[in-house]
Amino acid sequence: MTVLELSGLSWSVGAVTIVEKVDLAVDEGEFVAVIGPNGAGKTSLFNLLSGVTRPTGGTIRLDGADITGLPPHRRARRGMGRTFQSSSVFPTMTVSQHVALAARAAGVKKVADDGEGVRSVLERVRLGHRGDDLAAGLSHGDKRKLELAMLLAPTLDQGGGGPRLMLLDEPMAGVAAEEVDELTDVIRTLHRTEGRTVLMVEHHMDILLGLADRVAVMHHGTLLAVGTPDAVMADPTVQEAYVGEEL
Ligand SMILES: Nc1ncnc2c1ncn2[C@@H]1O[C@H](COP(=O)(O)OP(=O)(O)OP(=O)(O)O)[C@@H](O)[C@H]1O
Numbered sequence: 692m693t694v695l696e697l698s699g700l701s702w703s704v705g706a707v708t709i710v711e712k713v714d715l716a717v718d719e720g721e722f723v724a725v726i727g728p729n730g731a732g733k734t735s736l737f738n739l740l741s742g743v744t745r746p747t748g749g750t751i752r753l754d755g756a757d758i759t760g761l762p763p764h765r766r767a768r769r770g771m772g773r774t775f776q777s778s779s780v781f782p783t784m785t786v787s788q789h790v791a792l793a794a795r796a797a798g799v800k801k802v803a804d805d806g807e808g809v810r811s812v813l814e815r816v817r818l819g820h821r822g823d824d825l826a827a828g829l830s831h832g833d834k835r836k837l838e839l840a841m842l843l844a845p846t847l848d849q850g851g852g853g854p855r856l857m858l859l860d861e862p863m864a865g866v867a868a869e870e871v872d873e874l875t876d877v878i879r880t881l882h883r884t885e886g887r888t889v890l891m892v893e894h895h896m897d898i899l900l901g902l903a904d905r906v907a908v909m910h911h912g913t914l915l916a917v918g919t920p921d922a923v924m925a926d927p928t929v930q931e932a933y934v935g936e937e938l
């Protein structure tokens with residue numbers, strides 16, 4: 692079943708077209724990676740998907756319903772959650788307090804910082820042992836895990852299942868090489884074991900092998916190619932787009 696469907700999705704600022712006529716259908720439980728050279732329009736596409744910016748053309752459908760004009764919080768209520776490219780944790784708050792705050796901000800009542808709900812969410816992202824620590828002391832990899840926990844938190848009162856569709860904007864950015872495997876594992880679990888649909892912006896193809904079902908390549912705002920990681924890597928037009936950059 693198609694969860695997310697983009698048709699002719701476009702975004703221009705003045706005379707500059709930044710996202711141009713993107714067509715993409717994502718099935719339930721699928722993992723689609725969005726890659727592309729710097730400035731290709733990946734984050735702009737995510738901003739359109741999450742409702743941070745309004746498209747100047749085209750439509751976005753979630754579970755068949757047109758959500759093109761809905762603000763971010765209404766999309767969140769329909770099961771869409773998003774992380775941002777830059778890390779957004781507060782250094783002077785503890786890890787548990789972050790999760791509780793994210794839950795309260797989404798309207799979950801009676802959330803205890805040290806409660807069972809918060810603990811179980813932290814365990815799912817492998818931060819169960821860090822609940823009382825200040826976020827300032829976390830490594831980049833652990834900060835990214837905390838952001839994932841905060842994405843799950845708004846559904847704490849319904850078992851903490853989290854959004855059915857997760858949009859992850861470069862979750863590996865700034866993460867040390869030795870932490871990448873574990874973070875990849877956490878994301879894989881959220882996807883496979885929990886049956887969640889994931890869209891993820893990622894620069895490094897090697898991370899996506901074994902994680903993504905399909906890879907969508909953006910270039911100059913358009914979708915250049917969509918296919919399995921192997922097919923996309925072997926595509927001469929993709930290789931050409933990446934000249935001078937590592938695929
Ligand atoms: N609000 C805006 N106004 C004008 N131009 C913008 C705006 N937002 C983004 N752009 C431009 O649109 C293009 C795409 O930017 P975007 O951040 O979406 O690319 P990206 O693929 O995510 O890049 P990176 O890999 O470097 O994060 C860039 O040339 C950027 O300068």
